[in-house]
Amino acid sequence: MTSDATASGRPPLAVYIHWPFCRSKCPYCDFNSHVREQIDEARWNRALLTDLERQADLAPDREVVSIFVGGGTPSLMPPDTVAALIERVRALWPVAPDLEVTLEANPNSAEAERFAGFAAAGVNRLSLGVQALDPAALRFLGRGHDRDEAIAAIALACEIFPRTSFDLIYARPGQSVAAWNAELDEALALAGSHLSLYQLTIEPGTAFGNRAARGEILSADEDTAAALFEITQQRLAAAGLPAYEISNHSRPGFECRHNLAYWRYEDYLGIGPGAHGRVTRDNGVKLATQQRRAPEAWLAAIEETGSAFDEMTPIPRGTALEEILMMGLRLAEGISRARLEALAERDIEDLFGAAMERLIEGGFLTLDRQRLAATATGRQRLNAVLAALLA
Ligand SMILES: C[S@@+](CC[C@H](N)C(=O)[O-])C[C@H]1O[C@@H](n2cnc3c(N)ncnc32)[C@H](O)[C@@H]1O
Numbered sequence: 001m002t003s004d005a006t007a008s009g010r011p012p013l014a015v016y017i018h019w020p021f022c023r024s025k026c027p028y029c030d031f032n033s034h035v036r037e038q039i040d041e042a043r044w045n046r047a048l049l050t051d052l053e054r055q056a057d058l059a060p061d062r063e064v065v066s067i068f069v070g071g072g073t074p075s076l077m078p079p080d081t082v083a084a085l086i087e088r089v090r091a092l093w094p095v096a097p098d099l100e101v102t103l104e105a106n107p108n109s110a111e112a113e114r115f116a117g118f119a120a121a122g123v124n125r126l127s128l129g130v131q132a133l134d135p136a137a138l139r140f141l142g143r144g145h146d147r148d149e150a151i152a153a154i155a156l157a158c159e160i161f162p163r164t165s166f167d168l169i170y171a172r173p174g175q176s177v178a179a180w181n182a183e184l185d186e187a188l189a190l191a192g193s194h195l196s197l198y199q200l201t202i203e204p205g206t207a208f209g210n211r212a213a214r215g216e217i218l219s220a221d222e223d224t225a226a227a228l229f230e231i232t233q234q235r236l237a238a239a240g241l242p243a244y245e246i247s248n249h250s251r252p253g254f255e256c257r258h259n260l261a262y263w264r265y266e267d268y269l270g271i272g273p274g275a276h277g278r279v280t281r282d283n284g285v286k287l288a289t290q291q292r293r294a295p296e297a298w299l300a301a302i303e304e305t306g307s308a309f310d311e312m313t314p315i316p317r318g319t320a321l322e323e324i325l326m327m328g329l330r331l332a333e334g335i336s337r338a339r340l341e342a343l344a345e346r347d348i349e350d351l352f353g354a355a356m357e358r359l360i361e362g363g364f365l366t367l368d369r370q371r372l373a374a375t376a377t378g379r380q381r382l383n384a385v386l387a388a389l390l391a
């Protein structure tokens with residue numbers, strides 16, 4: 001179950017690096033992100049490099065196609081640490097001629113001052129967490145930046161980086177179609193080649209999750225959310241940034257190469273606390289890796305033993321099939337029929353039978369000789385489509 005080779009003949013590898021710290025915790029966020037008074041930056045620099053070097057042994061002979069520094073808030077990292085990590089990746093593997101290096105940034109003015117340093121470190125794609133262009137929505141989402149800072153950060157990012165993207169969160173409580181349309185107008189005027197537009201989800205254990213459990217309404221109702229999703233698809237396609245994934249839109253050719261690696265079920269290493277990976281070994285077995293989540297426990301384990309895996313397990317064929325479907329059906333391009341059939345050792349019709357026929361007739365899936373894909377309607381209801389397919 002190896003991935004397709006790159007032009008060099010080597011299988012592609014994506015490298016994710018997690019920075020687990022933020023200035024404050026947003027009430028909707030269940031990412032592995034933590035607020036700390038003090039961060040020993042030199043220790044974190046050394047530990048992330050150690051993790052990278054040790055994990056390189058899991059995936060030799062690859063070509064690195066992308067590095068993604070995510071979080072948390074990686075724009076709080078010292079640019080020197082980012083530079084050292086990129087340099088070490090280049091020393092450990094051959095890299096693709098068009099290596100994509102993304103860093104997630106918060107659009108606070110203090111962090112925007114570091115953008116030039118990140119570009120000098122080798123970052124060539126900046127992904128900004130704008131979340132809203134409406135001041136009241138920014139307050140509701142508990143963001144540490146205001147609208148003007150966000151707009152200034154987008155403009156600066158577009159000047160400094162060859163590729164930029166920003167994130168918005170919609171389906172907020174009380175958000176009307178007209179209001180979202182107006183916000184999309186502004187977003188499209190500001191956007192570079194890529195936009196990530198997420199529906200607000202209320203996650204258990206977050207501040208919003210706790211408030212919702214007490215009965216507060218913190219997101220749009222289902223019908224409004226569906227209407228907002230539909231206009232998002234239409235508006236972005238009309239503007240030349242069609243959806244290539246449920247929440248991700250780009251001009252053709254500007255898709256995020258790194259996230260495509262997850263959705264295409266290619267191999268990736270997860271460096272840093274809580275990061276997970278998927279790595280195919282020489283014997284063809286794909287391993288799932290998961291690192292210790294708590295930053296301090298991760299740091300101590302790396303310093304003591306050079307490694308902080310909580311889990312490293314071979315993925316059984318049935319699970320791999322589920323994962324490839326869960327990931328691949330998020331993409332407009334869908335999944336290669338040949339790859340699915342090789343993994344299942346069966347014809348796709350035989351594998352999914354009448355359930356797949358019904359989903360095709362209902363307009364949720366398409367199938368041709370090359371690919372199985374979810375339609376936009378199918379992608380909007382992906383959990384139900386997957387449940388029907390895998391039942
Ligand atoms: C790791 S986070 C962001 C990075 C950066 N710290 C920031 O907040 O700008 C990645 C993105 O996930 C999205 N996100 C996080 N939690 C979400 C939620 N509960 N519902 C919808 N989108 C969410 C946000 O758009 C966020 O920018």
Ligand code: SF4
Pocket residue numbers: 021022023024025026029030031033071072073106129
């Ligand atoms: S949304 Fe971003 S800034 Fe807010 S807590 Fe999550 S990772 Fe940190």
